[in-house]
Amino acid sequence: MTDRTKTLFDRRPVEDWLESEQAAGRLSGGVMEIRQAGSTVFFQTFGTKDPEGTPVAADTAYWIASMTKPIVSVAAMRLVEQGRLRLSDPVRSFIPGFGENGVLSDDGALVDAVRPPLIQDLMTHLSGVTYGQFGNEDIHARYMEARVYDFFSDNARMAARLSELPLLHQPGTVFEYGMSTDLLGRVIEVVTGTALDSALRDLVLDPLGMNDTRFLPDPDRIAAIPPSPTQRALAPPLTPEQTWFSGGGGLCSTVPDYMRFAEMLRQGGALEGVRLLRSETLTSMLRDYLPADVGYGSYTGGLGITAPTPENGLGFGLGFAVRTERRNYLPGGLAGGLGEFLWPGVSGANFWVDPENDLIAVFLTHAPEHRGQHRIGFRNAVYAGLKQD
Numbered sequence: 001m002t003d004r005t006k007t008l009f010d011r012r013p014v015e016d017w018l019e020s021e022q023a024a025g026r027l028s029g030g031v032m033e034i035r036q037a038g039s040t041v042f043f044q045t046f047g048t049k050d051p052e053g054t055p056v057a058a059d060t061a062y063w064i065a066s067m068t069k070p071i072v073s074v075a076a077m078r079l080v081e082q083g084r085l086r087l088s089d090p091v092r093s094f095i096p097g098f099g100e101n102g103v104l105s106d107d108g109a110l111v112d113a114v115r116p117p118l119i120q121d122l123m124t125h126l127s128g129v130t131y132g133q134f135g136n137e138d139i140h141a142r143y144m145e146a147r148v149y150d151f152f153s154d155n156a157r158m159a160a161r162l163s164e165l166p167l168l169h170q171p172g173t174v175f176e177y178g179m180s181t182d183l184l185g186r187v188i189e190v191v192t193g194t195a196l197d198s199a200l201r202d203l204v205l206d207p208l209g210m211n212d213t214r215f216l217p218d219p220d221r222i223a224a225i226p227p228s229p230t231q232r233a234l235a236p237p238l239t240p241e242q243t244w245f246s247g248g249g250g251l252c253s254t255v256p257d258y259m260r261f262a263e264m265l266r267q268g269g270a271l272e273g274v275r276l277l278r279s280e281t282l283t284s285m286l287r288d289y290l291p292a293d294v295g296y297g298s299y300t301g302g303l304g305i306t307a308p309t310p311e312n313g314l315g316f317g318l319g320f321a322v323r324t325e326r327r328n329y330l331p332g333g334l335a336g337g338l339g340e341f342l343w344p345g346v347s348g349a350n351f352w353v354d355p356e357n358d359l360i361a362v363f364l365t366h367a368p369e370h371r372g373q374h375r376i377g378f379r380n381a382v383y384a385g386l387k388q389d
Helices: 012-023 065-081 119-124 138-146 155-163 180-192 196-208 229-234 255-266 279-285 300-306 368-384
Strands: 029-036 039-047 314-316 321-323 350-354 359-365
Touching (some): 065 119, 065 180, 065 255, 119 180, 255 359
Antiparallel strands (some): 314 321
16 A cells, blocks of 8 residues: 555554455556545545556546536536526427327326426436336336447437437436436536537546546556456446446546546535636535435445435435435445535545535545445444544
8 A cells, every 4th residue: 555645534444354355356456545624634546547557647547437427417507507508498498309109107107297307307317217227117128129328339329329219207207316417417518519528628637637538548558457347247347448438437547536526516616726617506516405205216225324214314416426314224334525526436436525523525436335324334444434523
């Protein structure tokens, strides 16, 4: 392990957790950083990044999977601020035909949608869209047959294929984790007239100096993604032949880069004199948009402690889960501050911002099959290391 900080933070709980996970074979390498009040209190690289045993470096890149979603959501809100997009706009205004092929009822019949899916529905996962890989029902088979998740396609074709499929739920009624943010990425392309990689560069990445966050990273910098069911079903190939830029999960990044994004969020939408979002815009993103009578799709439980359910004390804003209540249902409790916001990735990537404790944690690794237990273990270790007044 390497260490680049000397801190007041009690390092031992996080170091002990890391050592136990490595000893158990559940972590081969990664990078993590913890900040309080804008200062780094813990920075650690550990392990190797490839089968050849190359040590992980501070700027090693990782597939961040669904940690792409907050970046795309912030880009969309920049367009809202500019008056080029509205949360109330129907998605079909940008993706012709989307939502017009009916909604699957419980008996498998098609019924008309009571209203069109809106941009806000894409940002809150209330659009009626799912992931084909996360279920065994007829709709999931249709997704797979239509090849909507295809890294050798592009966003225009992905959106067109999804538009030909029925919705799984009436818009605005069910939190169904799925390809909504991928569709939002296509909307951004249509509004800006540029491909998503260029649009994100202009709207978010370049202004924040996130030079190592991209869909096709430097092959010498990216950590190998170990073979696993998750890797085979969801991971991008990261080859020059890849043509789909997935707004829902395609980016790779480094801890220093993603920490710049998280710091911008902690500081109310600005970083180092560059204002990305108005503070009131960010505040609006971080409130719970789920209706009181919201339903939950069948995969929601698979999100573990990050599922936006009352049992977890979480709701969902515009691109982030947001903590609305404390919950201590796990042995020893589950630490976290009211008002924190977060979203992890299926790759094992994880981050959250906790305004109550003035805390940011960013952890990048490739450990998809252990991501659920890591989200609990890492979180509890971080809060165990906090100094109490």
